[in-house]
Amino acid sequence: MLLIDCPVCGQRSEDEFRCAGQAHLVRPGPPDAVTDEAWSAYLYQRTNLKGVSAERWLHEFGCRRWFNILRDTLTHQILHVYPVTQARRPEETGGGE
Amino acid sequence: MTGWRHASLGLVDRSRPISFRWEGRSYRGFRGDTLASALLANGVSIVGRSFKHHRPRGLLAAGLEEPSAIVQTGAGAKSLPNLRATEVDLVEGLEAHAVNAWPSVSTDVFASLGLMKRFIPAAFYYKTFMWPGWELFEPWIRRLAGLGHAPDQPDPDTYEHAHDHVDTLIIGAGVAGLQAALASIRSGVTTLLIEHDAVAGGRALGAEQSLSGTPVGSWIAEALAEIDAAPHGRRLMRSTAIGLYDHGLAAIYEHSDPAGPPGDHGSLRGRLWKIRARRIIVAAGAIERPLVFSGNDCPGVMLASAAETYLHRYGVVSGRRIVLAANNDRAYRAAFALNDAGAEIVAVLDARPEADIGLLEIARERFPVHSETLPLRVEGRDRVRAVRPARLDGSGAMASLSDEIACDTVLVSGGWTPSVHLHSHIGGRLRWDDMISSFVPVQPSDVLSVGEAAGEFADLGRIRPIVCVETPGGREEETAFVDLQNDVTLLDVRLAVRENFRSVEHLKRYTTLGMATDQGKTSNINGLAILAAELGRTPAEVGVTRFRPPYHPTPIGAFAGHRIGDTLRPRRRLAADAAHARMGARMEDYGHWSRPAFYPQARETEREAVHREACAVRTAAGLFDASSLGKIEVIGPDAGLFLDRIYPGSMAAMKPGRCKYAVMLSEHATILDDGVVARLDTNRFLVGATSGNAEKVAAHLEDWLQCEWPELRVMTTDVTMDWAVMTISGPKARLILAQLGASIDVSREAFPHLSVREGTLLGVPCRIQRVSFTGEVSFEISIPWAYAEDLHSRLMASGASLGLTPVGIEAIMTLRIEKGFIHLGSETDGVTLPDDLGLSGLVSRRKADFVGKRSLSRPEALRQDRRQLVGLETLDGSAPPIGAHVVSDRPDSLRGAAHSEGWVTSSILSPTLSRGIALGLVEAGRSRHGEIVILRDGNRVLKARITPPGAYDPSGERMHD
């Protein structure tokens, strides 16, 4: 059970949270200008990295705030928690945009 | 009779004798005994039968690693299968049996299976039972398999969960664990020490050692006193660390003392602790390995350390004429101790050359020591009678056969295996250590292993890493057991190698080595050492299978904890729950909510009640508790803009005081939810959600707001449980509401359909929406949650004379089906798009973007033959079963001749129209109105006509009234 450092509530257990998958997806638009391919990539294609990956998490049974984390999908180690509005730190490798 | 109780040794309380029954016979033991020690003290040799061959088995070990003595205790609901005799505390009146033996463990008729062992080696079942069919054999195999019997009654005992956090968690209260705990406490951090045993001390218990000049018993007592005295130190006994998980989480099962006071109605049997620790120290010790030789499963063959434990802890001497067979120095301790206690050590067989035997001189003074010798086989069937030793050559193969040595007990030691299980649970890596001939934790890792768990042994001396004698003939391999519980022999391992199951995982899965209830605690390392030898590789190259939690089997009930029965799913109760109960509502669970299904009057059937309620709405008025509907306030200067982006329809253009029906889409354009959106004020909207989706919709809004459009000046609040909602619906609804004295003008002119008003009612704030799910004039009255019951009674009181009737969900469903209104989850599924339901009018064509817009123009969304919402009228006037399919007779290459073109999603016998009314999703349904189709439900076939949905009041005049 992961221990996640919610930016608002501090360290809480995994079962209070929900993971929404890959972070930093860029929603293409406007719709009229988006090809089927680009829309499909946005909806479905995921890097699905084995290693450090940027993810969106929600403190669902808590403050209900969304935030991003960098987490190693192989070891489950959490390297960094940061706001959803913040770009990914360039020095981190892999995943996301 | 070989095992015997020493007159004075041991820590059992001889002032408290205990009588117990084993296999129907009465025996005596003492408080402090385990079932195993008591049986041994009583001279009982055969304590189990093996899983496959039903061979007689005795005690191999004294701890949790015991593979053979598998017993069932108690009877009825409190019966417990598959316990090791070594983990069963002796209590007065204990009743225990061996498992997997009939009629008794000493005369088991299935022992004849052992005679066939040559023909049923590992994995034989993959090679046979195919003709005429596995189904003929399987029932017999299943009956033979399995160990104990599951209770057939619910567990009368309870289990609970507990949580804690601590700076340092130390697992194991042996000497290493106690030392670690003392160091931790002295450093000032909060410290928790856990121990699976009821007492601390581990293997040092009762031993005549001394630690830093103090006798070990006193040292342990002093350590415990210091831990208990420290305000930041605690310990949990009878608590087994069953698993380590991510981020410092330890799962610990604490089991209650079976001798403790019993409860009348079941008692707390165990507690699952979930402890977060900043630092975890594993001091779980090590497990001794047996040796592999023919007949090594014979009762009387025991681990040397187990004999020591039985002696020191329980005062039981394992035999009278004992042979020790070992490949390390430590095992000699057992020989000395048992010899001191009065047993004769007939011989010591040591795999090592004389030069490597550290204790040779001392030992030779007391008993014969045969170097470079190991047992080739044990003679005896139900009990060890003699050992046949073999001299080893330099390579470990047999050089010569020695004379038989008569004895009643063989103590074995093939070295020690650090308990690396917990270290491995969280992905810790392992390294082969030649010095101890076993795997040890690679450190540093997420946990710190100390003492023997880390591979630190002071007294093993120089080990000779041989666990079995290489024999030229190999006749012995059939009865040389590697895994005792699963009856995996040397022959089986060699067979697996021959058949190319050479990966250590293949070996395990093919032969089942290490897959028994002991999870290979005494067999894994021997198995892989033999595998390595067969392959001519090192054990390090062969590797080891992954250790999986739990470390020790743990009751399923402990994991469920309090989540059983009524507490499995917390039920949400409506604010007016009591009022519904008073009116005789039949409450049912709809999702998480307990809601009135209908209100049966005397002797009414469900259908009668539902029809009466539905008719009341059509002719007078009904009162429906809609409090569970989701309500989310969306507030802020950009609220309109935000909702415009969320919804496919236009929200920003809606005037304050108005409301509209809307569907919410996912980015895939599928319908997530539907409900009414009301504009309460310029900057204030109320988003309605279905009862089951309130949280989901609230989360959906916040997701977009926080992550995609954080610049919008909007906040959302889920007020679902702040407002109760009573809906009155029907031609008399307005009249009833008007009598209630709300501050709101409810006249037709002042309060048109699809509008919302705020005001006061019964002296508290209220909000009323005119929306309709029934097709009749309806007012949804929202009032603070606490006033729901009051409002309900007032409405009933004032409406009674006008025919106001409480109605449940089933009547509401009836009414909405008559109207052709969709119900989320009935008419929608994970692929439904708005146009499928004829709701394209809710999708703005002018807006540049909204959630899901792009997906509406994908090829799949534009297909002409999508399933569309229709009405279905059976030709015989009956209500077709929900779930019946519309069957096509047009051939289709994939789907065959009679394939499904859609299905009935909702269906009722309409009380208003007195015939069956159904809704369905049918391929290209909107273009097929009037067509007669076949409906099929199982073998039943019906004809039905496709119609537009909404058989009742299609123009909608009534609800607009």
Place this chain on the structure above:
Amino acid sequence: MTAARPWRRYSGLSLLRAGFERQRGWPPAFIDATPQSSYDVVIVGGGGHGLATAYYLARHHGVRRICVLEKGWIGGGNTGRNTTVIRSNYFFPESAALYDLSLRLYEGLSAELNYNIMFSQRGVWMLGHSRHDEEILRRSANAMLLNGVDAEFYNDAETHRRIRGLHPNPSFPIRCGLLQPRGGVARHDAVAWAYARAASRLGVDIIQNCEVLGFEISDGRVRSVRTSRGDIRAPVVGLAAAGHSSNVAGLAGLSLPLTSYALQAFVSEPVKPVLDTVLITSATGVYLSQSDKGELVIGGGLDLFPSYAQRGSLPNMERSAAGVLELFPQFSRLRFLRQWAGICDVSHDSSPILSATEVEGLYVNCGWGTGGFKAIPAGGWLFSHLLATGRSEARARAFTLERFLTGAMIDEAGAAAIAH
């Protein structure tokens, strides 16, 4: 390619003979081959799907030079880490065609491969607990019958009567049950071994401990596979790497519509027979059966965050335990023996992908999510057709990557509200 490989037929008689030989006469079940420099088809992934694909390629498509590359040991991925349930109780005709092909192949598999995979058709139940469940299960039952799949729908009393030991009064009352009598369980490892033995006999090179490091691609075509044991040229490469598909495909520059999650399963200590069918309940998402060895085999939902850790977690174990006790409170005192996890590659609609890719000659078999084991024969059958002909067989056409462009999802979970 290689000389005839030693083989001995499995039967009661050969077992008897082997007994007199002290089990010495058995040849290897499959050969550990040395990689050649080129093959007609290279299959990446030595799990059930990869091995079955190789077998059917050799058996039915006349492809002679085939190898299967396995990073670890064959059958070591999800084939050896599942709850062994086999069923075809699907809603959409596309899924039904796929999974019923699989079930039918399973029915003849022991005989065809001369290896007892212990397919035990003890029936698979889906339990319904609410009015809504009942509607959905009836809809499913009718869909199954129309799809040519066996289905029996029972009311509450009949469901209780047919499933021994079900709790008479659970918190989630049982309203109905949908039984697929032909469904059941099999011995999971044996499926991989059986295909490996049969494929090996037909000359397929099974290469264990061989990791794929990359692909050589030129002019949009796959040319060779770079492995830890050297480069292997092949005009056709099929990926069947289950949970690791994204990573292997990534080596070829492909991005797949997949996310990998851990799926946990649990077994109890073995007890004498207490459950003679397979149960799946929508109320708690738990599924439950009893192995021939006597262990209760219990599965639950996915751990809902991406993971490659192949290990269990506590919350899921607690939920599954609660789900089991809801149905069988008498199992409370039985003990969990082992918990483990497999890595499932899950697509948006939880349906599989059997498809060509933008790299010519490179094909993928992935996205089976939590249901790959039951699909092994069909996955092998259909993938071998794709690899041999370059075209999808009729029953595989709906499962290409195309659907992620068009939106033509086959969303069983969404449609039937049943956990898949």
